[in-house]
Amino acid sequence: MHENGFEDLESELKNLQLGDMYRSRRVVESSQGPRITLNNRELLNFCSNDYLGLASDKRISEAFVKGVHRWGSGAGASHLVCGHTSAHEELEEALADHTGRPRALLYSSGYAANVGVINALLTKGDYVYEDRLNHASLLDGGWISRSQFEWYPHGDVNQLKQALSTIQHNTSRKLIVTDGTFSMDGDLAPIEDLINTAKTTGAWLMVDDAHGIGVHGSNGCGLVDPSIYTTDEVQILVGTLGKALGTSGAFVAGAEPLIETLIQKSRNYIFTTAMPSALAEATLTSLQIAQKENWRRMKLETLIKTFRQGATELGLQLLPSSSPIQPIVVGSPEVALAMSASLESSGCLCTAIRPPTVPEGTSRLRITLMATHTESDVARLLDALELAQSDKMLLSIDGTDH
Ligand SMILES: Cc1ncc(COP(=O)(O)O)c(C=O)c1O
Structure with a gap:
């Protein structure tokens, strides 16, 4: 006998949680930009599609x-x-x-x-x-x-x-x-x-x-x-x-x-x-x-180059992308969540992307750059990635979501 008729939904939700596939929303407390506030904390934003930095212009x-x-x-x-x-x-x-x-x-x-x-x-x-x-x-x-x-x-x-x-x-x-x-x-x-x-x-x-x-x-x-x-x-x-x-x-x-x-x-x-x-x-x-503002596209180009060079020096596997979308494919949802959490503890927001948004086995950090980021923002991201990569305790850290 069903209690509320939603028991099958509840068990589906539980399975999503067990498989690191549960999605939840983050509540942003600021306008969009290279820096955004979550839980009263300012983070560098590396996951928006606001590539030219115009959403809050x-x-x-x-x-x-x-x-x-x-x-x-x-x-x-x-x-x-x-x-x-x-x-x-x-x-x-x-x-x-x-x-x-x-x-x-x-x-x-x-x-x-x-x-x-x-x-x-x-x-x-x-x-x-x-x-x-x-x-x-x-x-x-x-x-x-x-x-x-x-x-x-x-x-x-x-x-x-x-x-x-x-x-x-x-x-x-x-x-x-x-x-x-x-x-x-x-x-x-x-x-x-x-x-x-x-x-x-x-x-x-x-x-x-x-x-x-x-x-x-x-x-x-x-x-x-x-x-x-x-x-x-x-x-x-x-x-x-x-x-x-x-x-x-x-x-x-x-x-x-x-x-x-x-x-x-x-x-x-x-x-x-x-x-x-x-x-x-x-x-x-x-x-x-x-x-009119070509400088935004030129700035993006420079930041993309800086990021790709730095990430390659860290030994990170990049995809062949010349666009502001610079994913790092890590494979399993748990590793993607753990790396995302590690980045966040270093002050960088980059939500983990998991199936079905991407094919099974290709969970990733979808890093995006904005014309309004600075070179030192990118340097901070690279430092945070280095830490996330070398963190032996990654899999025990609680994840963030897409
Ligand atoms: C390639 C592509 N097409 C379409 C969409 C959907 O656009 P919108 O967010 O305006 O619905 C997206 C955005 O997520 C996208 O990445």
């Missing part, structure tokens, strides 16, 4: 406040009812210009955009090909669409070509989907090869540049630089606003028929409240800052 906060005075706090309805304002229009036009695409369409989050796009474009009888390390939202979009879902091994374009060559039905839609900068590994998708594969097989290519917008390319245009890759080559581009641009939301950029199709058919666009117009105003300011 005063100019963006002021634009947000001004936007609230102009538009109020909420959009009141979906874009298609009466929630779509000139602030959204202006931001969409600026994002289309920034990425060199004819049009852009705002979504409330990157998760919603990815699921919404794939589900609007594909259905039963179509095919979707996804990199094994794609973000969960891209995978969910593929699964929800009811199309035939195929993985290809991470970055393995030959396997992808082979899989595409076996398709019999030429009338089916085929979509290749990839992260631009891989969110948990920091490496870059082989865009050139993916474009060629898509061209020769008649597939569309969708690139989720969530971690590239603002960080890569001239003026932060992202990995899919429009002076190199046209809309005919990368037909579907997704960018998020909550990472380097420091606000929240996402956009899809591409040709007119793509955007109009999404407006007509994308359930995650149609059946949801529009992002607040004030947020659109804040994001427009943030985009202008990200475009």
Whole structure:
């Protein structure tokens, strides 16, 4: 006889705890930045996606406040009812210009955009090909669409070509989907090869540049630089606003028929409240800052070099990443938790990342750098990593969580 009907959930939760897979939230008591406060203690922050250091920029906060005075706090309805304002229009036009695409369409989050796009474009009888390390939202979009879902091994374009060559039905839609900068590994998708594969097989290519917008390319245009890759080559581009641009939301950029199709058919666009117009105003300011302030990208580049050199001298195994995402794969969840706890006791916050966010056996510290970190912040991180690595008692230290 069940007591409350949730006994099976309780036993699942217990098993997560026993396997070092339980997740819990940390309560942050400060605004975002290279230093954040938890439990009244200031820590150096090495796990945010605020790569350009814009999430707490005063100019963006002021634009947000001004936007609230102009538009109020909420959009009141979906874009298609009466929630779509000139602030959204202006931001969409600026994002289309920034990425060199004819049009852009705002979504409330990157998760919603990815699921919404794939589900609007594909259905039963179509095919979707996804990199094994794609973000969960891209995978969910593929699964929800009811199309035939195929993985290809991470970055393995030959396997992808082979899989595409076996398709019999030429009338089916085929979509290749990839992260631009891989969110948990920091490496870059082989865009050139993916474009060629898509061209020769008649597939569309969708690139989720969530971690590239603002960080890569001239003026932060992202990995899919429009002076190199046209809309005919990368037909579907997704960018998020909550990472380097420091606000929240996402956009899809591409040709007119793509955007109009999404407006007509994308359930995650149609059946949801529009992002607040004030947020659109804040994001427009943030985009202008990200475009102009090249020093932020240059500073990141220098910090990445310093970190990689120091970590290599410590004998740490780095992944081939030139992005601000610099993971250290340690294998088991317990070691990742223990190292994270050790870093925290040295004053550095870096949450452990475990399955299912990453594949089994590849738990890691996902270290991220920000343009607003200093060289001495990175030196402190390297000292903390040295200590964490040599700490013989690591596995007995209580862990932190993702
Ligand atoms: C590659 C990638 N795409 C999409 C998302 C989701 O974006 P958002 O946080 O705006 O929902 C993320 C963020 O976690 C991501 O890493």
